Amino acid sequence: MKFFNLLLILTLLIGNTFAQQADWQQEAPGVWKITVGEAQELTLLKAAGITPNTTALEKLSKVDFPLDKSKIKMEVIDGKTYLRFPLRKGEELFGLGLNFQTHNQRGRIMTLHVDHYGGRDNGRTHAPVPFYVSSEGYGVLIDAARYIKVYAGTSIRVDADDPPVLYDRNTDKQWKAQPYSDAVDILVPANGVDVYVFGGQSMLEVVQRYNLYNGGGYLPPKWGLGFTQRVPTLYSDKDILKEAEEFEAHNFPLDFIGVEPGWHSMAYPCTFEWDQTRFPDPQGFIKTLSNKGIRANLWLNPYVSPVAGLYPKIKPFSGSHTVWNGIVPDFTLPEAKALFKDHFKKNHINIGVSGYKIDEVDGFDSWLWPDVATFPSGTTAEEMRQVYGSIFQKMTGDWYREVNQRTYGLVRASNAGTSSLPYVIYNDYYSHKDFITALINSSFIGVLWTPEVRASKTSEEWLRRMQSVCFSPMAMLNAWADGTKPWSFPDVEDQVREVAHLRMRLLPYLYTAFARYQSEGIPPFRAMQLVDGFSVRSEKLAGELDGSENPYASYSTKEVRYQYMMGDAILVAPMFAGEKTREVVLPKGKWYDFYTGKLVGETEVITIQPGLDKIPLFVKEGGIIPMISKRNQMPKTDEILPLEIRHYGTAESNSILYDDDGVTFDHEKGEHSWTTISIVKKGKTFKGTLKIDNKDAFNYEKKVNWKFMTPTD
Structure with missing residues (x-):
C-alpha cells in the first residue's frame, strides 16, 4: 500500500504541473501575469510585438487583483493545460473573438480558431482573440497561439462551489437542458501557457488596460x-x-x-x-x-x-x-x-x-x-x-x-x-x-x-x-x-x-476619438456596455415548450443590439432595409437629436421613425462635436481649416480636440496638440473658448463658428 501511494504521488508530480497562486506577478498597473507549465516560445503577444504603454497605464485608477485567487485552478496534464476561472450569478462575459451574432458569451462553447466566419459564433472567426471582459470589472487573456477550447459558463464540476439547483423535468417547468455553471473552463493544447488578468473600476477601464498593455490603439493617417x-x-x-x-x-x-x-x-x-x-x-x-x-x-x-x-x-x-x-x-x-x-x-x-x-x-x-x-x-x-x-x-x-x-x-x-x-x-x-x-x-x-x-x-x-x-x-x-x-x-x-x-x-471629432484610442486605450467605436450609465443586462428568454421545439436547445438571449457609440458623445443607431421604426436604449442622462438639437429622451427606451434620408444619431447632454466644412478629401498637412463646434443640451461642459500633421509619426515626438474646449453659460446664453497647448500643431482657424444646437428657453 505504501508503495502504491508513493507511486501515485510520483505520477502526479511527473504528469501534472500546478500553478501556485503566489506565482501571479504584476506586469503593469492593474495587469497580472502567471505562467502555467512551460513558457511557450511563440505566443500571441510575442507575434504582435507588443510594447506596453506603462505611462498611460499608470494614469488609470488603482485596483487590486480582481478575482479570488483560491478559486482559479490551473494545471498541466498529459501535455495540455487546464484552466478554470470562477463566475458569479448574473455575471456576463463579452469578447472571446470577433463574433457576428451574439454579444454576451456566457453559456457558449467555443473553439477559438482563425478562420473565415462561417455563419455561426462557434469560435472560428477572423479574430479569435482569447480575451474576455466581465461585467464584474475584470478581464482574462490566454496568451496561447493554439486552438483554445472555452466553456464559458457551461461546464459543471461535481465539486462546484455553487452547484446548480436540481429540478425534475417531469414536474418542474424551471428544468433546463443547460443547468447553471459557476465557472469558465479553458483547455489549451500545449504544455504551458501565459495567463493575464486585467482589473478595472469598470468594463471600459478593463478594455483600456488591455489595449494599453498591447501598446494602445492605432492612430490612422x-x-x-x-x-x-x-x-x-x-x-x-x-x-x-x-x-x-x-x-x-x-x-x-x-x-x-x-x-x-x-x-x-x-x-x-x-x-x-x-x-x-x-x-x-x-x-x-x-x-x-x-x-x-x-x-x-x-x-x-x-x-x-x-x-x-x-x-x-x-x-x-x-x-x-x-x-x-x-x-x-x-x-x-x-x-x-x-x-x-x-x-x-x-x-x-x-x-x-x-x-x-x-x-x-x-x-x-x-x-x-x-x-x-x-x-x-x-x-x-x-x-x-x-x-x-x-x-x-x-x-x-x-x-x-x-x-x-x-x-x-x-x-x-x-x-x-x-x-x-x-x-x-x-x-x-x-x-x-x-x-x-x-x-x-x-x-x-x-x-x-x-x-x-x-x-x-x-x-x-x-x-x-x-x-x-x-x-x-x-x-x-x-x-x-x-x-x-x-x-x-x-x-x-x-x-x-x-x-x-x-x-x-x-x-x-473622429480623429480625436482615434487619438484617445492610442493614448488612453478607449475604443473609437464601442459597445453600449462600455458606456458609463448603461446598466441594461441581457435577458434570458424562456417560454412554454411545445412538441415542435427542441427541449435540449440553449435558451436564446435578448440583448441590446445594433447601436453603439462613436467617440464619447455620439450614439449611432443604424437602420436596416425594411425597417420603418426601431428602439433605441438611451443611457443615463438626457440625449438630443444630432441634426436638430431636439431633446429625444432621458435614461429610457425610445422608439424612433427617422425616415430614409439620415442615419439616426444622438448626442449626450453637454456633448461637444467639432466639425469642418464639407469636402471631398482629407486635408493636406499645410491646410488650415475653418472649425465649427457644436454643443448639445443645457449643461456646461468640456471636451478635447486632438490634431497633428495627419501623415507622419512626428506626433510621437511631441508634434501634436491637445486643445481643451470649454462651454460655459452666461445668463441664458452659452459661450465657448479654446485652450490650445501647441499652436504649431493646431491646423484650424482660431476663429470658431460656435453652434449651440439646443435652445435654452
Whole structure:
C-alpha cells in the first residue's frame, strides 16, 4: 500500500504541473501575469510585438487583483493545460473573438480558431482573440497561439462551489437542458501557457488596460478616415484614373483607391510584381493618383508564385505545403521578413504605395495550409495559423514606420495584441445586421472591424448600408466583383453623398476619438456596455415548450443590439432595409437629436421613425462635436481649416480636440496638440473658448463658428 501511494504521488508530480497562486506577478498597473507549465516560445503577444504603454497605464485608477485567487485552478496534464476561472450569478462575459451574432458569451462553447466566419459564433472567426471582459470589472487573456477550447459558463464540476439547483423535468417547468455553471473552463493544447488578468473600476477601464498593455490603439493617417473605393479585379491604370475622374464629376469623396489582384503579374498565388500590360508605369501611375490627392492600397495574399522573382530566394524559408500552388513564407524567421521587406520597399513603398489589403490569411481549411504542415522554424501549423495575420500586420506596419509614413489597410485575420497595428478587419460575409454586431464586439477585444458595401437589391438597402460604413473605422465600397459605384442607385445618390460628406465633416471629432484610442486605450467605436450609465443586462428568454421545439436547445438571449457609440458623445443607431421604426436604449442622462438639437429622451427606451434620408444619431447632454466644412478629401498637412463646434443640451461642459500633421509619426515626438474646449453659460446664453497647448500643431482657424444646437428657453 505504501508503495502504491508513493507511486501515485510520483505520477502526479511527473504528469501534472500546478500553478501556485503566489506565482501571479504584476506586469503593469492593474495587469497580472502567471505562467502555467512551460513558457511557450511563440505566443500571441510575442507575434504582435507588443510594447506596453506603462505611462498611460499608470494614469488609470488603482485596483487590486480582481478575482479570488483560491478559486482559479490551473494545471498541466498529459501535455495540455487546464484552466478554470470562477463566475458569479448574473455575471456576463463579452469578447472571446470577433463574433457576428451574439454579444454576451456566457453559456457558449467555443473553439477559438482563425478562420473565415462561417455563419455561426462557434469560435472560428477572423479574430479569435482569447480575451474576455466581465461585467464584474475584470478581464482574462490566454496568451496561447493554439486552438483554445472555452466553456464559458457551461461546464459543471461535481465539486462546484455553487452547484446548480436540481429540478425534475417531469414536474418542474424551471428544468433546463443547460443547468447553471459557476465557472469558465479553458483547455489549451500545449504544455504551458501565459495567463493575464486585467482589473478595472469598470468594463471600459478593463478594455483600456488591455489595449494599453498591447501598446494602445492605432492612430490612422487622416486620409485613412476618408472614403475608399476598391476597384474591379482587372482594372488597368487607365481604368482607375478614369474612376477617380468619375468621383470628382459626381462630387463624391475619395481619399484612397483599393487596387485588386489584377495589379500582380500573377495572383492566387502572387508575384507582388506589377503586371506590365495593365500597369506599364507603376511609379507614374502612383504619382498621377497622388497629384489628384488619392492614395493607392494594393491587394495581396502572402503566398509566393513559382514564377515570382522572390520564389527561389524565399523557398528555403517556407513551409512544406502550398496555398493555391504558392509557397507559404515562414515569417517567424528574420530571413523571410528581410526578403519580403526588400522586395516590397523597392516595388511598392518607395514609389508611393500607401498600404495593403492582406487577404486569405484566415481559412477555409481546404484552402489554407493543413495542420500537418511543417515550417523551417519549427513553428507548428496550428501556431502559424493563429498568428500569421498578426505577424504580417506587424511586419508591414514596421516598414512604413521606417519611412515615417502612417499607413492604414485591411486584413482578414488578427488576434490578441494587435490594437496598435495599422489594420482593420473585413470579410466576405454580408449580413448588414451581423456587421453591426461585429463592429460592437470588436470593441471588447482590441481590434478594428469594418462593414463594407458591395451590392444591394434595392436603393433602400444601398443607402442603409452606406450610412453604416460611414460610421465605422473605414468607409469603404468594395466593387472588385461588379464595378458598383456610390451613385449606382440614382434615386438615393444625394443621400449617399450627404452621409459621406458628413463623415468628412466629422474629421476633428473622429480623429480625436482615434487619438484617445492610442493614448488612453478607449475604443473609437464601442459597445453600449462600455458606456458609463448603461446598466441594461441581457435577458434570458424562456417560454412554454411545445412538441415542435427542441427541449435540449440553449435558451436564446435578448440583448441590446445594433447601436453603439462613436467617440464619447455620439450614439449611432443604424437602420436596416425594411425597417420603418426601431428602439433605441438611451443611457443615463438626457440625449438630443444630432441634426436638430431636439431633446429625444432621458435614461429610457425610445422608439424612433427617422425616415430614409439620415442615419439616426444622438448626442449626450453637454456633448461637444467639432466639425469642418464639407469636402471631398482629407486635408493636406499645410491646410488650415475653418472649425465649427457644436454643443448639445443645457449643461456646461468640456471636451478635447486632438490634431497633428495627419501623415507622419512626428506626433510621437511631441508634434501634436491637445486643445481643451470649454462651454460655459452666461445668463441664458452659452459661450465657448479654446485652450490650445501647441499652436504649431493646431491646423484650424482660431476663429470658431460656435453652434449651440439646443435652445435654452
